[in-house]
Amino acid sequence: MTFKKISLTVSAFLFLSEILFPVAYADDDIDFDVTTLQARGLSTSLNDYFRSGTKFSPGVSKVTPVINGTEQAVLGLTFDEKGELCLHNADLSSLHIKPIKNEEDRCIDLKSKYPQATINLSPGSNKVDLLLPPEAVEDANNLDISSYQTGGTAALFNYDMLMMRNHTKSDGNDDSDIDNDNKLSTFQSNTEIGFNFDDWIIRSRQSYSSTDGEQTFDQLYTYAQRTLPQYKTIMQAGKVNIAGGVFSTPQIYGVQFSPEQALINNKSSGASVNGIAQTQARVEVRQAGVMIYSTQVPSGPFQLDHLSTLNNTADLQVSVIEQDGSTRTFVVPASSFAHHFSQQETSFSGAIGKLDESDNNDGVSGSMATLSMTTPFSSRAMFSGGVLLAQQYESTAAQLSTGLESGLALSGKLTIANDQRNHVNGVQSNVSASMPVGEQLTVQASATLQNSGYRDLTDGKDVDHEDDHPGKDDDDNYNDQYNRYKSQYNAGMAYRLGELGSINMAWSRATMFGDDGTTDRWTAGWSKTFTGGISVSVNAERDTGADAESLVYANMSIPFGSFHIGANMSRVGDSTNQGITLDQTLNERVNYSLSAYKNSNGDTNTYNGNLHAITNSAQLSLGYSRYDQDSNTYSLGATGGVVATKQGVLFTPYQVQDTFAVVQIPGVSNGEVQTPQGSVWTNRKGYAVSSGMNAYGESRLVLVTKSLPKNVDINNGIQIAHVARGSVTDYTFGTVLSRRALIRIYTANGHLANRGDVVTDSHDNYLTTVGGDGTVFLIDGQLEQQLVLKSSGQPRCHVAFTLAPKPDADKLYETYDAQCKL
Incomplete structure (x- = not known):
């Protein structure tokens, strides 16, 4: 039922209230003079319809719900033939009201469940005001386990692929002899396959690389996972990374149990990486030799936040690979990782299995077991401790973290290890602190110390030297203990x-x-955004040590509508780079960037162009790069996911996560839905994939109404979901294919119908009232009925017009001229 129909109904009531004399009042009911109604050619049934005042028309109406004084988003709610609110559990979910057991086809009686509840209907303002007791309203942060949707079956395939072709002219080669040119083809892919079944999650991820015929394949993980909600625990079995914990461990083939953080309701943690790229560069982040993150960054300073780490103890090795192939590396200490202090219940983690020995030259082998515990020490402190047992290795650790009201966050950790492989034992200690000082200043510091006998399990067995002094270049005889940190x-x-x-x-x-001594790294930056969006920044970094170098980078960006034009300069040692950039976002799906750089050494020029597009089924990227006069690189990338569900095979431009859903807009293709992962668009059957849902939290699916045909109405444009981890759920946006028409009525003598004339159907049921310009607005089934015009003092006549076979989907309503025939 459309808003216009409601408005016309209310207008009709007001019209009747003005022209008819109410003759009796009883319990706020109104009786109209039946004789006057008949004299004006109106049905006496109007007296019954409007007796109790204004009301919602039967069917679905768009209203603004107000729950305990809080106004919510507009929803389509159902009203019965008496104009009373008719709720179902799907409506309760949208309104954040706890579900009530009820037959699907029957209206839920809120007052029988909550006698103190009050329901006030305001048709004139299209509002429904519900006053409910607190126990009736859902707490989004503490839902009962039974409130989460579970189950579902689907298979999936995620892909992230990149193809590059490099063409470099050989030295001394000219254009007439291209057969001797160097041509290098590279293909890289990261893929994941798996399926979900009854909240079980099965996943296998692998990477493949082929460069000029040289191929590598790595199997990153394969596991089966299921959440045990009653224990707030995740169980994993297979080739897994040991989650959380206080130890640095390699992958294992085994089983582990770890806390379900979404149920414990912890704040997120992770690592942050800051650096500067001299040109458009690739950044690779590794922990314990495993690449945990890789991305492309534009020239200038970059910051990568909330990186998921394998553990909280191993440092991150960051490589910045510039466009000319040069690589700079630096370390992000594990002591700088973000921690959380909000956990207010005890949790346990445990794992047992066989160490992964693939590509392992460090002597890390055998079986291992670990057990750790995290428990609140007070309302603002948390204690963690654990033990690790492996073949010829034992370790124990304890950590205390706290956050004070002043904002000061403190953490201290002590780890003791006994390494029988190298016949050593040692201690590692770590302290960290961070604090806001006023509203403008934030400071942080950390320190990690260890003695020469301390070893992590991942360090393996030392490589002994014979008579070489530590620090010599004979890598085969270099003693590993001298290639270790003493302090950070x-x-x-x-x-x-x-x-x-x-x-x-x-x-x-x-x-x-060893003799490598001490290395320092300093970074500094300043940035300012001026009126109009103009931004200026200057960043610098300096390293000491054998490969010491300094880098300074300055950048200015000026917006011109959807364009951004930038200029930058960087200097490394005696080499200076100058560049200009152009970026434009064409629309929410397509953007491109162009850049040109000039190097002071040899006047080397570099040109880059990149195009990125999000289609209904994948993300695509095209790139071109020209380095100097002799090297050209072309690239093509594709990222996305494919799922197979009961609805069919569906594509999505985003990687499918462990918990996802299928959304449907019946009969509408290319309809846009905003999901937690971003906007998705329906296929020709009206289906799309929400590739990631917030497990044990709230997920909002919002229908973008401007993407719908104009002749489509929606009952409810928002779906609020609470799902369990591993579930595959489906949601349907109720749509109605509406047909609307504005009809101008001419009487038998050729004049426009009079304002206030009434239009009924052939059974004398009131439909609408004629407006001032002789028009009426009719919808859907009304257009197919035999229409009768009733005019005061005039005989009834039949309204005749020819309705087009099909409506125009691009028009909000159709227009017709009608002739009234006696």
Whole structure:
């Protein structure tokens, strides 16, 4: 039922209230003079319909719900033939009201479940006001386990593929002899296959690379997983990374149990990486030799936040691979990882299995078992401890973390290890602190110390030397204990200068046991955004040690509508790069970037162009790069996912997560739905995939109404979902194919119908009232009925017009001229 129909109904009531004399009042009911109704050619049934005042028309109406004083988004709710609210459990879910057991085809009686509840209907303002007791309203952060949707079956395939073709002219080669040119083809893919069944999650991920005929294949993980909600625990079995914990461990073939953080309701943690790219570069982040993240970044400073780590103890090795192939590396200490202090219940983690020995030259082998516990120490402190047992290796660790009301966060950790492989034992300690100082300044610092006998399980067996002094270049005889950190320190601050912008500074120091001595790294940056969106930034970093170098990068970006034009300059040692960039977002799906750089050494020029597009089924990227006069690189990338469900084979431009859903807009293709992972668009059958849902949380699916044909109405444009991990759910947006028409009525003598004349059907049921210009607005089934015009003092006549066979989907309503025939 459309809003216009409701408005016309209310208008008719007001019209009748003005022209008819109410003759009796009883319990706020109104009786109209039946004689007057008959004299004006109106049905006496109107007296019964409007007796109790304004009301919602039977059917679905768009209203604004108000729950305990809080106004919510507009919803399509159902009203019965008496104009009373008729709710079902799907409506309760949208309204954040706890479900009530009820037959599907019957209306839920809220007052019988909650006698103190009150329901106020306001048809004039299209509002429904519900006043409910607190126990009736869902707590989104503490839902009962039974409130989450479970089950579902689907298979999936995720892919992230990149193809590159490089053409480099050989030295001394000219254009007439291209057969001697160097042509290098590269193909890289990361794929994941698996399926979900009855909340079980089966996944296998692998990577493949082929460069000029040289191929590599790595199997990253394969596991079966299921959440045990009653224990707030996740069970995994297979080739897995040991989750969380306080130890640095390799992958194992075995089984592990870890807390379901979504049920424990912890804040997220993770690692942050900051650096500077001199050109468009690739950044690779590794932990314990395993690549945990890889991305492309534009030239200039970059920041990668909330990176998922394998554990909280191993440092991150970051490589910045520039466009000319040069690589810079630096370390992000594990002590800088973000921690959380909000857990207010005890949880346990445990794993047992055989260590993964693939590509392992460090002597890490055999079986292992680990057990750890995390428990609240007070309302603002958390204690973690654990033990690890492996063949010829034992370790125990304890950690205390706290967050004070002042914002000061402190953490201290102590790890003791006994390594029988190398006949050593040792201790590692770590402390970290961070604190906001006022509203503008934030400071943080951390330190990690260990003695020469400390070893992680992943360190394996030392490679002994014979008579070589530590620090010599004979890698085969280099003693590993001298290639280890003795201490690591880092400190940083960020300060907002108000109108002058903001600055940040950081320092880190690493000291080795051998003759490599101490290396320091400093970074600093300043940025400012001016009126109109113009932004300026300057960043610098400096390293000491054998490969010491300094880098300075300055950038300016100026917006021109959807364009951004930038200029930048970077300097490394005696080499200077100057560049200009152009970026434009054509629409929400397509953007491109162009850049050109000039190097002071040899006047080397570099040109880049990249195009990125999100289609209904995949994300595509095209790239071209020209380095100097002799090297051209072409690239093509594709990312997305495919799922096979009961609805068929469906494609999505995003990687499918462990919990996902299928959404449907019946009969509408290319309809847009906003999901937690981004916007998706329906296929020709009206289906799309929400590739990631918030497990044990709230997920909103919002229908973008402007993407619908104009002749489609929706009952409810928002679906609010609460799902269990591993579930595959489906949601349907109720749509109605509406036909609307504005009809101008001419009487038998050729004049326009009079304002206030009434239009009924052939059974004398009231439909609408004629407007001031002789028009009426009719919808759907009304257009197919035999229409009768009733005019005061005039005989009834039949309204005749020819309805088009099909409506125009691009028009909100049709227009017709009708002739009234006696």
